[in-house]
Amino acid sequence: xxxxxxxxxxxxxxxxxxxxxxxxxxxxxxxxxxxxxxxxxxxxxxxxxxxxxxxxxxxxxxxxxxxxxxxxxxxxxxxxxxxxxxxxxxxxxxxxxxxxxxxxxxxxxxxxxxxxxxxxxxxxxxxxxxxxxxxxxxxxxxxxxxxxxxxxxxxxxxxxxxxxxxxxxxxxxxxxxxxxxxxxxxxxxxxxxxxxxxxxxxxxxxxxxxxxxxxxxxxxxxxxxxxxxxxxxxxxxxxxxxxxxxxxxxxxxxxxxxxxxxxxxxxxxxxxxxxxxxxxx
DNA sequence: GCGACAG
DNA sequence: ATCTTGTCGC
Numbered sequence: 001x002x003x004x005x006x007x008x009x010x011x012x013x014x015x016x017x018x019x020x021x022x023x024x025x026x027x028x029x030x031x032x033x034x035x036x037x038x039x040x041x042x043x044x045x046x047x048x049x050x051x052x053x054x055x056x057x058x059x060x061x062x063x064x065x066x067x068x069x070x071x072x073x074x075x076x077x078x079x080x081x082x083x084x085x086x087x088x089x090x091x092x093x094x095x096x097x098x099x100x101x102x103x104x105x106x107x108x109x110x111x112x113x114x115x116x117x118x119x120x121x122x123x124x125x126x127x128x129x130x131x132x133x134x135x136x137x138x139x140x141x142x143x144x145x146x147x148x149x150x151x152x153x154x155x156x157x158x159x160x161x162x163x164x165x166x167x168x169x170x171x172x173x174x175x176x177x178x179x180x181x182x183x184x185x186x187x188x189x190x191x192x193x194x195x196x197x198x199x200x201x202x203x204x205x206x207x208x209x210x211x212x213x214x215x216x217x218x219x220x221x222x223x224x225x226x227x228x229x230x231x232x233x234x235x236x237x238x239x240x241x242x243x244x245x246x247x248x249x250x251x252x253x254x255x256x257x258x259x260x261x262x263x264x265x266x267x268x269x270x271x272x273x274x275x276x277x278x279x280x281x
Numbered sequence: 282g283c284g285a286c287a288g
Numbered sequence: 289a290t291c292t293t294g295t296c297g298c
Contacts, residue, residue, distance in 0.1 A: 086288065119287090121285085121287070121288090124287055124288055127288075149287085150287045154287080155287080161287070161288080177288085178288090179286085179287060179288090180286090181286065181287045182285090182286075205285085205286090
C-alpha cells in the first residue's frame with residue numbers, strides 16, 4: 001500500500017448478494033430470500049447505543065479522570081453513524097452518504113451511476129444499490145451503523161433495502177421509511193403523541209414470516225405538533241442487519257433532533273440534492 | 282377482478 | 289423519487 005494512503009474503502013463482504021438489475025424477477029426474489037436468511041435481526045454491534053446522539057458527548061470531570069487512569073483502550077470516540085440517501089437525475093442515480101460522529105459531520109461521499117432498473121415495490125434495492133455501493137467505495141471512514149432511506153425487515157420477503165445493504169456490507173443497519181410497504185399496524189396510527197411507537201406485525205403479504213404475529217418493525221412518532229389541526233405522520237423503522245427491531249427504534253429516536261427524520265438522513269438528503277445540482281450543468 | 286404498493 | 293408557488297398553521 002502506498003505510504004500515506006490509508007483509505008478503508010468499504011466494499012461488499014458478500015459479493016454474491018450484490019443485486020443484478022438484469023436478473024429475472026424470480027432470481028431477484030430468490031436472492032432476497034437468501035438475504036433474509038443471512039440477515040441478523042438481533043443486536044450484534046460493538047458500540048454503546050446510549051452513546052449515539054445528535055449532539056457532542058459532554059465529558060464530565062469524572063469521565064475525564066477515568067479516561068486518564070483507564071488501562072484499556074479509550075472509548076472516547078462516539079460511534080460513527082452514516083446516513084444514506086438517493087436522488088435521481090434523468091437516467092442516473094445519485095448515492096449520497098454523510099458520516100457523523102457525536103453530532104459532527106466527519107465525511108461525505110457520493111457516486112453517480114446509470115439507472116438500469118425501474119422502481120418496482122419490493123425490488124427497490126435492485127434500482128438503488130449500484131449508486132449506494134459505489135458511494136460506500138468512496139467512503140474512507142469505517143461506519144458503526146448505517147441508516148437507510150427505506151425499509152429493512154418491513155418487506156414482502158423481509159429483505160428491504162436496509163437489509164440488503166446491511167447484509168451485503170456486513171454492516172449494522174436500520175431502515176427508516178416514510179411510508180409503510182407491508183405489514184399490519186397493531187393500533188391506530190392517527191395523530192400519535194410524540195415518542196409513541198406502534199408495532200408492525202407480519203401479515204399475509206409477508207411471505208417469509210412463519211407467524212403472522214412476528215413483529216417486523218415499528219411506526220415511530222418522532223415528532224408531533226403540541227396542538228392544532230394538522231398532525232405529522234410517523235416514520236416506519238425496521239431492522240436492517242445486526243440490529244433488533246426495538247433497538248432500531250431506540251437508535252432512530254436518539255438520532256432525531258427536533259425533526260421527523262433522523263439527522264443522518266436529513267443531511268444525506270440535502271447532500272444528494274447538492275450533488276444533483278452540481279451534475280445538472 | 283380490484284386494490285395496495287419503500288424510493 | 290420528481291415536476292413546483294403559494295399558502296396555511298405551528
